Amino acid sequence: MSTSGKASRAKVNPLPMWSEAALHDVPECAGELILAVLSQVADMERKRIAERTAAGREKAKADGKHAQAARKAAACAY
Structure with missing residues (x-):
């Protein structure tokens, strides 16, 4: 374990259904239809x-x- 004092946070994908892995599993013809x-x-x-x-x-x-x-706005003359 790390004792650096910082809590490790897992990166959370706000749109898990559109993650790269989820889109990778879509068959090509279905992906073209969705697009x-x-x-x-x-x-x-x-x-x-x-x-x-x-x-x-x-x-x-x-x-x-x-x-x-x-x-x-009118330019100021200085």
């Missing part, structure tokens, strides 16, 4: 985000609001 499904979900989510932001911009334009870049 394809997750890719499709990500694509659908990107489209939903784009639709929501476009709708928000249209609503803001209809309300007479317009986006402006933040103004920079």
Whole structure:
């Protein structure tokens, strides 16, 4: 045993089901299917985000609001 005064801590994987060993045991065809499904979900989510932001911009334009870049603070002359 170590008497250095520091307690040893085991590294804990927060996502044990997605560990390298767990993914290594997945057959290649099943892994490709999982990847394809997750890719499709990500694509659908990107489209939903784009639709929501476009709708928000249209609503803001209809309300007479317009986006402006933040103004920079005036430079101090020392």
